[in-house]
Every structure is written in C-alpha cells, then in structure tokens.
Amino acid sequence: xxxxxxxxxxxxxxxxxxxxxxxxxxxxxxxxxxxxxxxxxxxxxxxxxxxxxxxxxxxxxxxxxxxxxxxxxxxxxxxxxxxxxxxxxxxxxxxxxxxxxxxxxxxxxxxxxxxxxxxxxxxxxxxxxxxxxxxxxxxxxxxxxxxxxxxxxxxxxxxxxxxxxxxxxxxxxxxxxxxxxxxxxxxxxxxxxxxxxxxxxxxxxxxxxxxxxxxxxxxxxxxxxxxxxxxxxxxxxxxxxxxxxxxxxxxxxxxxxxxx
Amino acid sequence: xxxxxxxxxxxxxxxxxxxxxxxxxxxxxxxxxxxxxxxxxxxxxxxxxxxxxxxxxxxxxxxxxxxxxxxxxxxxxxxxxxxxxxxxxxxxxxxxxxxxxxxxxxxxxxxxxxxxxxxxxxxxxxxxxxxxxxxxxxxxxxxxxxxxxxxxxxxxxxxxxxxxxxxxxxxxxxxxxxxxxxxxxxxxxxxxxxxxxxxxxxxxxxxxxxxxxxxxxxxxxxxxxxxxxxxxxxxxxxxxxxxxxxx
Ligand SMILES: Nc1ncnc2c1ncn2[C@@H]1O[C@H](COP(=O)(O)OP(=O)(O)O)[C@@H](O)[C@H]1O
Ligand SMILES: Nc1ncnc2c1ncn2[C@@H]1O[C@H](COP(=O)(O)OP(=O)(O)O)[C@@H](O)[C@H]1O
Ligand SMILES: [Mg+2]
Ligand SMILES: [Mg+2]
Numbered sequence: 001x002x003x004x005x006x007x008x009x010x011x012x013x014x015x016x017x018x019x020x021x022x023x024x025x026x027x028x029x030x031x032x033x034x035x036x037x038x039x040x041x042x043x044x045x046x047x048x049x050x051x052x053x054x055x056x057x058x059x060x061x062x063x064x065x066x067x068x069x070x071x072x073x074x075x076x077x078x079x080x081x082x083x084x085x086x087x088x089x090x091x092x093x094x095x096x097x098x099x100x101x102x103x104x105x106x107x108x109x110x111x112x113x114x115x116x117x118x119x120x121x122x123x124x125x126x127x128x129x130x131x132x133x134x135x136x137x138x139x140x141x142x143x144x145x146x147x148x149x150x151x152x153x154x155x156x157x158x159x160x161x162x163x164x165x166x167x168x169x170x171x172x173x174x175x176x177x178x179x180x181x182x183x184x185x186x187x188x189x190x191x192x193x194x195x196x197x198x199x200x201x202x203x204x205x206x207x208x209x210x211x212x213x214x215x216x217x218x219x220x221x222x223x224x225x226x227x228x229x230x231x232x233x234x235x236x237x238x239x240x241x242x243x244x245x246x247x248x249x250x251x252x253x254x255x256x257x258x259x260x
Numbered sequence: 261x262x263x264x265x266x267x268x269x270x271x272x273x274x275x276x277x278x279x280x281x282x283x284x285x286x287x288x289x290x291x292x293x294x295x296x297x298x299x300x301x302x303x304x305x306x307x308x309x310x311x312x313x314x315x316x317x318x319x320x321x322x323x324x325x326x327x328x329x330x331x332x333x334x335x336x337x338x339x340x341x342x343x344x345x346x347x348x349x350x351x352x353x354x355x356x357x358x359x360x361x362x363x364x365x366x367x368x369x370x371x372x373x374x375x376x377x378x379x380x381x382x383x384x385x386x387x388x389x390x391x392x393x394x395x396x397x398x399x400x401x402x403x404x405x406x407x408x409x410x411x412x413x414x415x416x417x418x419x420x421x422x423x424x425x426x427x428x429x430x431x432x433x434x435x436x437x438x439x440x441x442x443x444x445x446x447x448x449x450x451x452x453x454x455x456x457x458x459x460x461x462x463x464x465x466x467x468x469x470x471x472x473x474x475x476x477x478x479x480x481x482x483x484x485x486x487x488x489x490x491x492x493x494x495x496x497x498x499x500x501x502x503x504x505x506x507x
Binding site for chain 1: 280281282283284321325326327328352353355356373374375376
C-alpha cells in the first residue's frame with residue numbers, strides 16, 4: 001500500500017430497492033490502493049446488490065461511487081457514458097463472478113478467454129496475445145497445454161482460475177469478487193484462496209471481496225465491513241472485527257464458526 | 261538513537277480500560293482492565309506480571325490494535341514521523357502502517373498462511389506488500405536464514421509451510437518473524453513458553469539486542485528466571501484490575 005493522498009474508490013450512501021424491498025440501505029466506505037476489503041454478512045444481507053451497484057453493473061437508487069482513474073482524476077462512475085464505463089470495466093477494473101459460467105465465454109478456448117480483454121484494448125498481434133494468455137494461465141497455476149480447450153471441459157476450480165486470469169491480464173487496479181471460492185470443494189477452495197492472496201499482495205491490487213465465509217476474509221482482507229439487512233453494522237481491521245467483535249450480530253457470526 | 265528520542269517515551273498508555281460486552285450471553289459485561297497507565301522508553305524491557313486472566317495478553321492486543329479500547333489512550337511514536345499516533349482512535353490505514361513500520365508483535369500462537377514456506381513467512385515483514393526487487397528479496401532471505409539458524413530450525417524445514425510444525429517450532433518461526441525488523445515497539449506474548457533452554461537463551465539474547473538497537477520491549481514471560489533476566493522493569497497488573505461493581 002502506498003502513501004497516497006486519496007482513496008482509489010469512494011462509496012457514499014448507496015441505496016438499492018427491489019420493489020418495496022430495501023436491499024441496500026445507505027452504505028458508505030472507502031478503499032485505498034492496494035487494499036483488500038471484505039464485505040461479509042449472511043445470505044440476503046445485500047452484499048451482491050451492493051457490489052453490483054459499486055461496480056456499476058446496476059444503477060443504485062441513491063448514492064454515489066467515485067473512482068480515481070489513472071489519468072483523468074476522480075470520476076463519478078454512474079454519471080459516465082455507457083462506453084466509458086465499459087472501457088473502465090475492461091481495463092482498470094476486474095469482476096470475478098461467483099459462478100464462473102457468468103464470467104467466462106464457455107464456447108471459446110481458454111486462451112481466447114484471456115486474450116479477449118487485450119483485444120478490446122486494441123492488441124491485434126496473435127502471437128503476443130497467445131503468449132500473454134499462456135503466461136497468465138501459468139500465473140494462475142493452470143496447465144498451459146489446456147490453452148486451446150474450452151472452459152466447458154474444465155473443473156470448477158480451473159474455471160475460477162481462468163476467470164481470474166481473464167480479469168487480471170489487463171493489470172486492473174481494482175477487482176470485485178463475489179464469493180470467489182464458494183461452491184468449490186474445500187481443498188480446491190484453499191488452493192484458490194492461496195492464489196488470490198499471493199496475487200492481490202504481489203500485484204498490490206485493490207479488491208472488494210464479498211463473502212459469507214469469515215475464513216476467506218481472514219486470509220485475504222486487510223479490512224472488513226459487516227452487513228445485516230442492507231446496512232453496515234460494523235467495520236474495522238479484519239483481525240479486530242474477528243477477534244473483538246463489537247456488534248451483537250458480528251459476535252453471533254464469529255461465535256458460530258470454529259476459528260475464523 | 262539520538263538523545264531526544266531516548267528522553268521521549270516510545271509508548272504512552274494512559275487511563276486505558278477494556279471490558280467485553282457479551283451480547284449473546286444476555287449482554288453480560290466482563291471488565292478486564294481499568295486505568296492502565298504506563299510509559300515505555302526505548303531500550304527498556306517491561307515485563308507484565310500477574311496471574312492468568314489478569315489481562316496481560318489483552319493489554320498487548322490493545323496496543324497492537326487487535327482489541328479495541330473501551331476508554332483511555334495508547335500513544336505511539338512512529339519511526340519516521342515525530343508526531344504520536346493514538347492507536348485507540350487512528351484510522352485503519354494508519355494502524356496498518358504502524359504495524360508495518362513501528363509495532364512488532366509475537367502472538368502466543370502463530371497464524372499460518374497455508375502454502376507459504378517458513379523462510380518466506382519469516383522474511384515477509386521486510387518485504388512489505390508489493391513486488392520486492394531481487395536485492396531486497398535476497399537481503400530479507402539472508403536475514404531470515406540467520407534467524408532460523410540461531411533458533412535452530414533445521415534447514416530441511418525452511419521451505420516447508422509451518423502449518424505442520426510442532427508448537428515449539430511454530431513459536432520459533434513466530435519469533436524469527438518478529439525479530440527480523442528493528443521495530444521501535446516490540447510486544448512479546450510468552451515468547452519462550454514452549455522452548456528448550458538453548459532456544460530460550462537465544463530469545464533472551466534477541467531481546468537484549470533489540471533493546472540495544474533502541475526498541476521498547478513489552479513482554480509477558482511465564483518463566484520467572486527469564487523475566488528476571490530480561491526485564492528492566494516489572495509491571496504489576498494487579499494494579500489495573502477493575503474493582504468489583506465498577507464499570
Ligand atoms: N433481482 C432481484 N429482484 C428482487 N429481489 C432481489 C433481487 N436480487 C436480490 N434481491 C433481494 O435483495 C436482498 C439482498 O440480496 P443479495 O444482494 O443477493 O444478498 P447477498 O449477496 O448478501 O446474499 C435479498 O432479500 C434478495 O432476496
Ligand atoms: N476476545 C475476548 N472476548 C471475551 N473475553 C476475552 C477476550 N479476550 C480475553 N478475554 C477475557 O479477558 C480476561 C483476560 O484475559 P487475558 O488477557 O488473556 O489474560 P492473561 O494473558 O493475563 O492470562 C480473561 O477473563 C479472558 O477470558
Ligand atoms: Mg450474494
Ligand atoms: Mg495471556
């Protein structure tokens with residue numbers, strides 16, 4: 001983490017309704033370059049809805065999301081044009097879906113999945129794209145000989161690795177992840193977590209990780225936000241929240257797992 | 261260490277209290293510490309003394325900002341900056357920075373990161389978060405090796421993740437990791453608890469060396485002989501027990 005003067009992301013008062021139901025009710029937080037923030041809470045607490053509003057994948061009913069771009073200063077992500085937002089989402093941002101099927105193109109090769117974002121940025125040289133894709137498959141510890149296979153033939157853990165490679169190839173500065181390890185076998189989960197930890201630390205990535213699993217937060221995140229019924233009930237350093245939880249709901253969450 | 265730095269405390273704790281509120285057990289209040297006031301100067305080693313449950317570990321965790329204070333202040337002088345930071349009110353970023361450059365902590369138990377080998381676990385505090393350049397990496401590994409040798413960790417274990425190590429081996433990894441940097445403030449929670457006599461005396465030497473470099477050390481030493489050997493002052497934790505009926 002560098003000694004910057006302002007956060008890379010500022011989220012202010014996000015509100016999101018589904019009909020009369022309030023899914024996210026005035027959530028604010030900041031994220032600094034290189035910082036990993038976990039958003040935890042039980043199913044239905046509004047984590048995914050919040051993440052999608054912050055990542056500009058859905059428009060919130062209230063609030064503002066400001067992102068510090070590389071060259072153009074701070075931008076209001078919901079006030080950008082659709083084209084600008086798409087460019088941002090493909091370059092400086094990454095989004096890792098819980099279900100890899102949503103984040104991958106299932107009918108094209110692993111190499112093409114990784115190369116797609118490079119092509120979107122104007123890279124046309126086939127050899128370079130293929131080399132870059134191969135090097136990213138290696139970085140996410142995939143078997144490079146599978147580069148021409150489609151993700152349809154991959155296991156869940158491999159698909160998730162491929163999704164990560166596809167996102168990181170453009171060296172984004174901010175990555176959103178929604179339950180990146182859930183739904184996988186425990187041993188596959190552990191290896192994927194190790195990979196995510198070394199990638200976020202090694203690349204100084206800022207990341208927001210939505211998870212219902214406190215052990216994931218413990219391993220990956222510097223800071224935590226605890227959500228309940230669409231609101232933030234507690235925030236702090238990850239170890240503070242887990243070792244000395246203050247809010248009744250956080251105490252309940254922490255005491256209901258063995259050793260988070 | 262210049263003259264002014266030795267005169268100013270590295271750490272000032274004032275009026276510090278801690279109580280736990282157990283919301284899911286009928287909101288019962290558990291007062292643990294009350295009115296803790298102490299200064300620690302560079303070159304000192306304070307030993308926290310008191311029976312089990314007296315709040316010794318809690319005090320170290322409060323200083324490390326692992327636990328949140330109920331009242332009072334904990335002022336720490338950062339290496340680079342002249343101004344003090346109050347740990348009880350600092351924002352998370354400042355706390356993370358303090359843990360990087362000012363406060364080292366040997367917890368009673370090592371929390372291991374899976375798949376990271378012992379040498380890298382020990383070297384990590386020197387490397388920070390971003391990609392380190394190769395000379396920094398070589399330097400950190402060399403220092404880590406020195407410490408592992410001094411603490412008698414067999415070389416065949418250096419690249420093995422400590423998760424499978426014995427309790428005593430894990431503790432020595434934890435110690436090596438915390439002595440690899442010259443932290444101005446060093447917190448030690450029973451660093452010698454499961455060590456044999458040889459490793460115990462290595463830890464005693466490491467503490468002496470840290471003090472000589474100007475660290476303010478605050479420790480819990482279950483072994484009275486170790487305590488007498490390393491402590492320059494003993495803090496009686498009984499003074500900070502909450503009185504019955506107080507809150
Ligand atoms: N597309 C939707 N339409 C209607 N209600 C939704 C929709 N998505 C989520 N919700 C509701 O909003 C609340 C928050 O959901 P979600 O953000 O998915 O929570 P989480 O990710 O924490 O499990 C839940 O009550 C959920 O049923
Ligand atoms: N996270 C916590 N939640 C609730 N109570 C705690 C917590 N940590 C410590 N305590 C309580 O605080 C008291 C002091 O514990 P501790 O500081 O570990 O004592 P010592 O290190 O002196 O043996 C004990 O009663 C312990 O149960
Ligand atoms: Mg969700
Ligand atoms: Mg203790």
